[in-house]
Amino acid sequence: MWKTALKPRWIAGLVFAIAVSGVFVLLSQWQFGRSVQPEVPVSPATEQTRPLTETLEPGNFFPGSVSDQMVTAEGSYDAAKQVLVPGRLKDGNSGYWVVSAFAVKGAPALSGVAASPETWIPVARGWVADPGDAGAPPSGAVQLTGRLIPSESPLPETAPEAGRATAVSVAELINYWDISSYPGFVAATSEVTGGSDLSAAAVGGDLKPLNIGPQPPAQKVNWLNLFYSLEWVVFAGFALFIWWRLVKDDYRRDLEDDLDDHHDTPPSQPTSEQLEQKVKP
Incomplete structure (x- = not known):
């Protein structure tokens, strides 16, 4: 299995799958941030x-x-x-x-x-x-x-x-x-x-100003954005799963090809000396 995974094309495929997964994780973080941000800004x-x-x-x-x-x-x-x-x-x-x-x-x-x-x-x-x-x-x-x-x-x-x-x-x-x-x-x-x-x-002096600013509105969870963030995580894992499944399929094809080559090889013919030894009393 590892011999198949170390083929150049599958190493390149792994790099691509990791890059795609990274993009999906960033999208998940973005959606999660939107799920908890205030819906109404400070007026x-x-x-x-x-x-x-x-x-x-x-x-x-x-x-x-x-x-x-x-x-x-x-x-x-x-x-x-x-x-x-x-x-x-x-x-x-x-x-x-x-x-x-x-x-x-x-x-x-x-x-x-x-x-x-x-x-x-x-x-x-x-x-x-x-x-x-x-x-x-x-x-x-x-x-x-x-x-x-x-x-x-x-x-x-x-x-x-x-x-x-x-x-x-x-x-x-x-x-x-x-x-x-x-x-x-x-x-x-x-x-x-x-x-x-x-x-x-x-x-100035001992009495310090309070400096109370406008209070932001209470945060509310946007469940739709939260669901999207979880969905992007699943997509990230699915990209790596697809790479692993393709490598596994290639590995099985290699095993099948090796088995077919073994069955197609004709048995070796005995030499004349081996035949003479068999007929001698």
């Missing part, structure tokens, strides 16, 4: 800044269509309404998010017994490694710009310390601050007051 509309008061309604559910939307709002911070959210990572280090309450100018006021005169929104202003580095938010009128993010869920059965929160949870913060709030929060990118940007990204 560029989220990067176009919109007024917060025209994007989200306080007191309602947070619609997914405005998630990650860049928004702007005018208002002011209350330095007494600030918490730290522990367990937040930045560059591999664990620290705290600094979250402050922002009173939104021009926001509709909610009604009800527990409603506050102003409508607020939590603002994640930045990240600190040490709680003592948090500092107070900018005072006075502030032009806020940032990314609008849905409220997080509070950690169950966890009682935060004073000045701390388990998460950037509107449900938790409105009880802690006793305010009416939008159903989400803003990750600040700029905080302009008096013509100067006092945000963590502009000032």
Whole structure:
């Protein structure tokens, strides 16, 4: 079998089969990549800044269509309404998010017994490694710009310390601050007051910017592309199988030819001396 496989034409055939199999494997990888890629790209509309008061309604559910939307709002911070959210990572280090309450100018006021005169929104202003580095938010009128993010869920059965929160949870913060709030929060990118940007990204120092970008849509498995990727793997194996089968058939033909040559060869005739020896008494 190996003698047949080492014929020049079958060595060339093996090289060709390996090349074809390699192409099929690359096609399989391409189809597999397509099977898990997001079907909908990140919308560029989220990067176009919109007024917060025209994007989200306080007191309602947070619609997914405005998630990650860049928004702007005018208002002011209350330095007494600030918490730290522990367990937040930045560059591999664990620290705290600094979250402050922002009173939104021009926001509709909610009604009800527990409603506050102003409508607020939590603002994640930045990240600190040490709680003592948090500092107070900018005072006075502030032009806020940032990314609008849905409220997080509070950690169950966890009682935060004073000045701390388990998460950037509107449900938790409105009880802690006793305010009416939008159903989400803003990750600040700029905080302009008096013509100067006092945000963590502009000032620098111990308060580090969060730099939260638009979140890609959840990946969904495209089963058709996944099936195609498996199909190309089968084709790759089939190319090598075809080469092996052709070599095997050639080997059998060689055996049959050798057997036919053996049967077609006439038996050798005895010489005259051999005949004389047989007739002697």
